[in-house]
Amino acid sequence: xxxxxxxxxxxxxxxxxxxxxxxxxxxxxxxxxxxxxxxxxxxxxxxxxxxxxxxxxxxxxxxxxxxxxxxxxxxxxxxxxxxxxxxxxxxxxxxxxxxxxxxxxxxx
Amino acid sequence: xxxxxxxxxxxxxxxxxxxxxxxxxxxxxxxxxxxxxxxxxxxxxxxxxxxxxxxxxxxxxxxxxxxxxxxxxxxxxxxxxxxxxxxxxxxxxxxxxxxxxxxxxxxxxxxxxxxxxxxxxxxxx
Numbered sequence: 001x002x003x004x005x006x007x008x009x010x011x012x013x014x015x016x017x018x019x020x021x022x023x024x025x026x027x028x029x030x031x032x033x034x035x036x037x038x039x040x041x042x043x044x045x046x047x048x049x050x051x052x053x054x055x056x057x058x059x060x061x062x063x064x065x066x067x068x069x070x071x072x073x074x075x076x077x078x079x080x081x082x083x084x085x086x087x088x089x090x091x092x093x094x095x096x097x098x099x100x101x102x103x104x105x106x107x108x
Numbered sequence: 109x110x111x112x113x114x115x116x117x118x119x120x121x122x123x124x125x126x127x128x129x130x131x132x133x134x135x136x137x138x139x140x141x142x143x144x145x146x147x148x149x150x151x152x153x154x155x156x157x158x159x160x161x162x163x164x165x166x167x168x169x170x171x172x173x174x175x176x177x178x179x180x181x182x183x184x185x186x187x188x189x190x191x192x193x194x195x196x197x198x199x200x201x202x203x204x205x206x207x208x209x210x211x212x213x214x215x216x217x218x219x220x221x222x223x224x225x226x227x228x229x230x231x232x233x
Contacts, residue, residue, distance in 0.1 A: 043223035050212040
């Protein structure tokens with residue numbers, strides 16, 4: 001099975017900051033990589049698909065990049081509603097679909 | 109309204125069974141592969157099981173293989189997860205999710221683009 005890692009596991013940031021989260025796959029997954037945002041007590045929400053494509057309705061301050069084993073999610077200007085946990089997920093070699101352990105973004 | 113609504117969660121003793129349901133509305137349920145994803149308290153997301161759009165293929169995670177069975181009833185627009193021989197480590201919020209297959213350039217990728225609100229399963233004596 002493909003293993004996903006993320007770093008950092010948590011970070012503190014201020015409104016307006018640029019935030020970058022990294023996701024790494026245990027083997028090459030091309031661009032079969034999706035990003036989700038989850039707020040406390042809520043279901044996950046798709047942000048980015050196929051590594052760099054913005055899901056409809058998601059603000060343009062979110063962007064994704066990468067291919068192969070290394071990927072990044074960037075939030076260019078953090079807003080109050082962006083404080084949440086972010087998960088990457090691979091759909092290259094399935095089943096199983098595997099998620100990263102998550103990165104929690106909280107307020108500095 | 110396009111939505112998924114789970115039900116059937118609750119408190120159950122180890123070794124017992126429980127069946128979760130996920131009612132779909134607002135889209136053509138029979139056209140989509142469907143998935144179950146769970147989240148233990150304070151933990152990350154774990155994919156549990158999937159069923160193809162026509163019910164011909166079923167998959168499950170090693171952690172639940174032989175104990176959990178996914179099924180669907182397209183006449184009722186409902187997805188199910190039959191959970192047998194439950195263990196304390198199965199305690200989690202269970203989400204159903206729509207698996208949308210999309211072609212991006214030459215890549216055919218599955219996205220979880222619609223999620224239910226989740227139902228809590230607690231396995232405890």
